[in-house]
Amino acid sequence: MTDTAAPAVQKSGPRISGAFHRLLAFSGLIALVVAFSLASPNFMQTQNILAILQATSVNGVLAIAATLVIITGGIDLSVGTLMTFCAVIAGVILTYLGLPMPLGIAGAILAGAASGLISGTIIAKLKVPPFIATLGMMLILKGLSLVISGTRPIYFNDTPGFNQIALGSLVGQIIPAVPVPNGVMILFAVALIASFVLSKTALGRYTFALGSNEEAVRLSGVNVDRWKIGVYALAGGIVGVAGVLIASRLNSAQPALGQGYELDAIAAVVIGGTSLSGGRGTVLGTLIGALIISVLANGLRILSVAQEWQTVVTGCIIILAVYADILRRRTL
Amino acid sequence: MTDTAAPAVQKSGPRISGAFHRLLAFSGLIALVVAFSLASPNFMQTQNILAILQATSVNGVLAIAATLVIITGGIDLSVGTLMTFCAVIAGVILTYLGLPMPLGIAGAILAGAASGLISGTIIAKLKVPPFIATLGMMLILKGLSLVISGTRPIYFNDTPGFNQIALGSLVGQIIPAVPVPNGVMILFAVALIASFVLSKTALGRYTFALGSNEEAVRLSGVNVDRWKIGVYALAGGIVGVAGVLIASRLNSAQPALGQGYELDAIAAVVIGGTSLSGGRGTVLGTLIGALIISVLANGLRILSVAQEWQTVVTGCIIILAVYADILRRRTL
Amino acid sequence: MAGHLGPASVAGAPATLVEMTDIDKSFPGVRALAKARFDLKPGEVHALMGENGAGKSTLMKILSGVYSRDAGTVLLNGEPVEITSPREAQALGVGIIHQELALMRDLTAAQNIFIGREPRRFGILDEGQLNRDAAAIFSSMNLKLEPTVKVETLTIAKQQMVEIAKALSYRSRVLIMDEPTAALNDAEIAELFVIINRLKADGVGVVYISHKMDEIKRISDRVTVMRDGEYVGTVPGADTPIETIISMMVGRTLSNEALVIPNTADAPIALEVKGLNRGREIRDVSFSVRKGEILGFAGLMGAGRTEVARTIFGADRRESGEIWVHGKRVGISSPKDAVEAGIGYLSEDRKHFGLATGLDVRNNIALASLDRFIGFGGVLDEAGMQREAVSYIGQLSIKTPSDTQEARLLSGGNQQKVVIAKWLLRDCDILIFDEPTRGIDVGAKSEIYKLLNALAAEGKAIIVISSELPEVLRLSHRIAVMCEGRLTGMLPGGASQEDIMRLATLRAPAMEVRHAG
């Protein structure tokens, strides 16, 4: 391109640097943290911060999986029960079959990916809307978790070290002052990988392209079905990681848990600025969204707000946080 | 292959009449009914059919409300907890304040409409995405129901006849052989009214137009915000009816109930063929969707299928029902 | 792969690249093609002509694997082929620029162009290479466009250029262009023709669909005309008079009577815009339109004409400026205010801003006037709406099986007519038409010109924004010319193309052209 001349530069007014812009995205989160710190001295304690991060890890990983699917313009209602299903699979491999730990972890992740593959196939090949396909999968997986586990928790007592996956702290062994639990590091690792996939790989490109205009992608000669199935399978694999995390945290696979978690995951995604109509979204935003949810829950509890009022306040703040984000983007 | 003509399977075959087409929409439902009738003699009993209809009434009314919102391209996650909130309001008016029954009913419906008005305003004026606005409202209403009721059920013991609203049978008084409960008749009445609004009134027309291309509607000089708020308010009012129904059925306002009901309602809408991306949908489809859900639940219970397997089978059948509908439309 | 083209493949090329015979295609309620025929030779530009809804796009969608045919044969290089998906078409060397833009709005221009063929290094996308490749294509097209700009921020014209760049990047042997110039102005069209001539020289066969008759003469070697889904005939492009082609298209000869332009100099002012500003797109724009006057707006792509229109209409927020209607200052902050003040605006982007694609034709036509049909209890007067819709379907000869057909199923040109009908029904005093004849066939175009003229004669004030200079010149009483957000001049109706082009490229920042009126 010879002449770098002005291409349609849309925005007028002062331009704000990208870094500052990105920082501002945190503003809702920062405002919350500051408010709670002022309100209670117990909030800004290392232990509490770690508790918040720990509380974010499972929902964060689920939300990252949901982000991928939502960017394609789809939705995944099965993340919660799939997580449980993966945990149960890990339980079966480790406790019932007594196989070594890495196999259990791999099994859970593969089970997640396989389930994602099935959802993706139902959506791409049978053209069943994502809402229905994943609603069906949600129920199927919920039932199967109960069937496989015999409707009782599977404990990982025979796999010493299993609960270290989420609760141990490799970081803490190196820098004792910041004993960040492994579960949190795993969340960050998943976030990095997902970010990388979204921005640097073909799969990521098609994820955005599908959400932007699926018909156009098809008309461009891309094998839309294959990539779409790929996105769901990747999301499923990530949910598998969440399954391992929650199983490790509870040192057990709790077969009845999981339903309802999809709503928190999707909420984190949407609070993080990803549009449910697809085509746009970031993993960083989702992380912030998930953190906003955990900080709110934790802070209100620390302040000993009555539980019914916690719910009311949470509702208000979620709306306000998103509204603030909308205002910020409008004025930028 | 010069003259082997059309390999392409594009339909231009015999046209099927509209009435038949409409009948076919019931095919999934009919297939289920036939299957359960064959499997258990207890299924096709008047009483059981009435039980299924009764079980559909609350979810059906909620699903009709959700249909309106979904046709605009929005979503309403607050239907479940709003229903409870409306029931609590009826409880406050009738039991705490001791006012006459019509006031309680009107109060519940007005509370629903007012809440819808607020959701709609947040969505239309503040541009908060419907998912977030109604998620926030869901939490706020849930908390408020607990606060207002003092976290305990409000009984309608002082309002004799209140439970006749849903459980009595005016039809049965006239034709004793078919004691269709009033709750079911109310569902049908709401369905008729909603259908009428959708197909014959300006509000209905704008509902479809908004879901089809909101920007084009705005650029046609239409006061998009006002109509959108109107749709949410109408949906809220319908949810208020559901609140009266459930309160009457339980003869009490149960403040803790409601969350999770939104998923069933939305599922009924989507199974009924309404697209989550907006612009198309029918109340009849939603009714069928809600019936499919109730028939499935009832039939599997009648067959005494183990609960975990009920869940699995429900998941599979939901996917299959929608897939069958897709196939039907494709071949027509 | 067959899709790649080099001098060798030209040497060994058969006499015909494509041969389509006896193609049938029906949609529910519509017979789109009936024994349609088409052939294409290497190194030629073969124009495909026909009225709106004649079946041109459908035929080409069959060739490019979007639709499957009901009957007929398709030969590629003499071999029978079954093209069942766009991907297969690409593999066979058939590329297409669709009439309806098919871009991924959230991706950048470069990402759109190379979708499905991203350069990768070690499996990782090579974004730098991607942007360089895109920039190379843009510069070969002499197009100033940043590869990293998001497509949704581009105007329709630039989006169209991205589509063209994308199609070129495939280096297909058969390139179908379905109305590539509908949104382009003369300079860009000239640029496109340079590219087409280069492709011809390389032995590419180009199918060219357009409703701009002058282009056909300039670029096409042969012309095939279709009518109502049927093949009418094929004639040489250069030596067939336009009138012959038109009469083949419409089945009769069109009279091209000149429009009578009445004198409106003394008529009262209907709309006056004073000192309108909005960012860099609109800088201090002032003008006025009188009752009964048609004011043309000319300018190059991105001159800011659409912005001016949208801002007057309240679709975008203005930073400063006043709008006066019939001598009264009006506060317009939304399209609703504008419509209430009697202003209507037909968008250049019918797909995103004009048509409610899910609604039927009747409701699209009634969309801006629905309040007029609301009766007791909010119930709509369906019969009244139908009456109006049917009347406009006739008046604008909209080709549709009925007024209850979903709007998205109409051909592009007919969709445009539906949107025009919407504003005609609304009956505004002031009408702003942005690219009103985009994608509309010759016959209908002259109908619309007559209609605009009649509306003006009724005393309406009309603004026509058009990238087709002959259209502006033919219709307008006066012509406003814009360049880079400024109004650079106001010319009388009889101005020459050269005058307009001079003002349209007048970039001097301190430009203070005073215009009367």
Add this chain to the structure above:
Amino acid sequence: QDNYDIALISKGFQHQFWQAVKAGADKAGAEFGVTVTFEGPETETQVDRQMDMLAAALSRKPDAIGFAALDSQAASPLLQQAHDAGIPIIAFDSGVDSDIPLTTVTTDNVAAASLAADKMAELIGGEGKVAVVAHDQTSRTGIDRVDGFVNRIKEAYPKIEVVSVQYGGGDQLQSTEITKSILLANPDLKGIFGANEGSAIGVVNGKTELGSNVVVIGFDSGAAQKGFIESGAMAGAITQNPVGIGYETVKAAIGALKGETLPKIIDSGFNWYDKTNMADPAIAAVLYD
């Protein structure tokens, strides 16, 4: 008197049973002049949510914690953390498999449910079909009550058959629908046991909607159940003493803070109540509205 801060993390919040526990805890709080907070997850399956609540409670540095574990194993790392921080823990409702809690205030759910089985057998004359509508398939109370009932029937009453055990999540409406389908599928059903408050109310609603006169035994109390028993729609119910559980938990926590020694188990007991004994002061005291 110190103003102690005592955090109770329960298994639930919105259900009347938990509200009654909360009422007892609040009563003790007022009586002894200590601050009591009370929290619990939405449903009794959300083990990890309960962990987050416990973690937040720990961050608040309360003087003592009352804890009703959804899964005691899962909770053990956090309990250890509390123990290390020197915060006394009192378990309530169901036991915690750990040495950390100083005492457990609990009801023996298995025994309570087998009492329900005995009463059922008595009321239906020792033979016929019965069914169970329970709240939860995986929670401790759900499992214990279903097992307690079903096993007792199997052991002691060979002529009685449990034809169906279904779960309605404690949701009244869902339990109503379940009951109706059980009744319609088994027209000769003699009795239904509703294993918690919501289930029991649902069972009665289902029964009345169908006009059936099946024998219903409930669990817990609340205004609705009390009303049903008065009206005869429900034969009787097992009551725990939730108010007592809450009260005793707070009292034990204060005792622990004051260095008193506590018994390993504080049995809050359970009772059968029906029309005949509801008015007894001893029974009336353990019933809640």
